[in-house]
Amino acid sequence: MFAEFADSINTLLANPPRLLQLDMILRILLQLFLFSASAFFSGSETALFSLTRFDLQKLSRSKHAAADTLQKLLDQPRRLIVSILCGNELVNIAAAANMTAILVELAGVETGALLATALMIPLILLFGEVTPKTLAVSNPAWVSTRIVARPLNSWIRLIRPLANVVRLVADKVTTLLIGPERTRENILYIEELRSLIEEGVQSGEITPTERTLVHSLLSAGATEVREIMTPRPQVQFLDGEMEPSDLRAAFIKLRHTRVPVFVGGSDNIVGFLCVEDFLEEPAQKSDSVNKEGGYLLAGLPLLHPPIAVPPTKEVDEMLDFFEEHSASAALVVNEFGSVDGIVTLDDVTKFLFNGVYSEPVINVEEIREVAGGYEIEASTPLSEIRDVTGMDIPEKLMTTIAGTALRNFGVVPKVGDRIEIEGFSLEILEMDNLRISRVRLLRRPSESVESEGEGKIGHE
Known part of the structure; x- marks a missing residue:
């Protein structure tokens, strides 16, 4: 074996x-x-x-x-x-x-x-x-x-x-x-940077406040000036051809830090009258003259020369723009040379620092809560409505609730007109000639959304 x-x-x-x-x-x-x-x-x-x-x-x-x-x-x-x-x-x-x-x-x-x-x-x-x-x-x-x-x-x-x-x-x-x-x-994409910021917050190297500021800066690169400007109907203008004493009194009455002054028409802006340059001296009547790029009115300070930006200029470029021009306000001028509104340094900083504090500041005159919804100044930006009310109105073309209303109505509405917009009911409360000035926004119950359909217009 x-x-x-x-x-x-x-x-x-x-x-x-x-x-x-x-x-x-x-x-x-x-x-x-x-x-x-x-x-x-x-x-x-x-x-x-x-x-x-x-x-x-x-x-x-x-x-x-x-x-x-x-x-x-x-x-x-x-x-x-x-x-x-x-x-x-x-x-x-x-x-x-x-x-x-x-x-x-x-x-x-x-x-x-x-x-x-x-x-x-x-x-x-x-x-x-x-x-x-x-x-x-x-x-x-x-x-x-x-x-x-x-x-x-x-x-x-x-x-x-x-x-x-x-x-x-x-x-x-x-x-x-x-x-x-x-x-x-x-090569650094915005979403990659947002992810890095979130990782930094989780590791404790970035504070929540710093995260908010960075997110605001990133949003500024995708936000145009037209979205944060004060639109023309809300801008207070002064006529440079007024008597100097009347012009001075009108400026003081407006209680603004800077006011655009026009001569011959509201699109012919000759400069800004600013409170820090306002001299408390008796007004003396004489002819208006141009001097060193500024417009000089008798008995008043030298106006700050107007500067203009297109409505498509991005917000993140405005800080450098204001610093370069030693200015704190600019006209927003469209392709036809008309003034669409005014953007100020305050507008830019408010946009950048919005959300840094835990509780947003609510302007009760712009947005007022009522039964089932809100009464809103029509010029209020949609982003502010979303932040304050939590109501996310689907809109890609317009920046204010007035623009959304006009686009959906298709015509200039009347007081009392109502329209249904994808889960919301919007009613016109006040008109200023052809301008919508105040609306009521209500969230519709889900069952009525299904039954009524979209884009339904009514009038009381």
Whole structure:
């Protein structure tokens, strides 16, 4: 019995199974290495491009050894992606070829080729794509610093000649499609920045007040001056051809810090009369003259020269604009040269700092709560109505409730006219000639919304 077992062992050692032969063992070890390399490149791509600026800043502040390496890699995203893809494709092709060679050796040419195809697809997906990418996206900072940074940096140096050739061809194509390469510093989207701010708040590095200010600044870049200006019907003008004493008295009566002055027509604004420049001296009658860009009225201070902006100018540009022109107010002039309204430094700062305090300031004259809804000054911005009442009126074209009413009525309405607007009932309470001055806004019950339909107009 023992002799037979010994003979079997000797026979096995003399003619070992194909899988246990040295060349086959080396091929199997090579296959495991290629799968690991495929997982490395796939995970590297996901981990690096999942890093946020906040992650990089944390690594830099902690003086992590891999921080500079990661920053240099991400500074050239095209070079990085080409190098990773070159490595990934090379190891995947090599893995497929090696697996085919192993199976052909064991099962023959036809069967081995079929088995290689059937096995490599799920194996590459599982070990070369899904698993490493899932692990990388779950903790990109850890994977990037502990696993990716140094090996990938060495690989990029090694593969540079091949990567340069591939990149040269790819750059020609991508430049035609999306333009020249931009560095990572130049690519920062608003939503990405908002996410960074939220991460900063959660980590305690940014206060809620700072978050509110940043969100206001971001909104300012997407908000036009026409949305925060004082519209023309609400602007108080003074006639520069009035007697100086009457003009002075009218200015004092208005109790505004600055008032536009016109001559010959309200679109011919010659300047602003400002309270800080108002001299308490007796008025003397004489002719009006222009002097050094300012309009001089007898017995009154030199008017501040008018400056104008288009209604489409963005709010975030206005602070620099006012500083550049040493002004605190500007006319909003449309394409036809008519004055649409006035925007002031106060309007801009109010927009930027709105929401910093926990409780909004409610102007009871503009918005007054009544049974089932609100009575609202028609010039009130929709954003303010939403902030105060929580009623989100769907509107993309207009900025005030008056504009929304006009657009939905289609004609100039009369007092008492009502219209249903997507879940809301809007009634005209007051008119000032052709201008809507006050409305009542009620939220309709859901059942009446379904039965009445949208855009229904009525009159009491």
